[in-house]
Amino acid sequence: MATLRDVKVGESCTVAALKGAGAVKRRIMDMGLTKGTEVHVKKVAPLGDPIELTVRGYELSIRKDEAASIEVVDVHKVEEA
Numbered sequence: 001m002a003t004l005r006d007v008k009v010g011e012s013c014t015v016a017a018l019k020g021a022g023a024v025k026r027r028i029m030d031m032g033l034t035k036g037t038e039v040h041v042k043k044v045a046p047l048g049d050p051i052e053l054t055v056r057g058y059e060l061s062i063r064k065d066e067a068a069s070i071e072v073v074d075v076h077k078v079e080e081a
Contacts (some may be wrong), residue, residue, distance in 0.1 A: 004041075
C-alpha cells in the first residue's frame with residue numbers, strides 16, 4: 001500500500017491506516033492524521049525533509065520517517081485555482 005511519503009506535491013489522498021505504535025503513533029493522531037482524513041501535500045523541503053501538508057484546514061509539517069508510517073489511498077492530483 002502507498003504511504004504519505006510516496007505522495008507527490010500537488011496531490012491529495014486519504015489516510016487509510018497508521019503503522020507503528022506508542023508515542024509516535026499517538027503524536028501523529030494528535031496532529032489530526034487519523035483514518036479517513038483528507039491530506040494535501042503542499043510542498044517538500046529542498047532536501048526532502050520535512051513535508052508540508054494541509055490537514056483539516058491547517059498547515060502541518062512532518063518528517064519523511066513519520067510520513068512513511070501513514071498508509072494512504074485515493075491519491076489524486078488537485079488542480080490549483
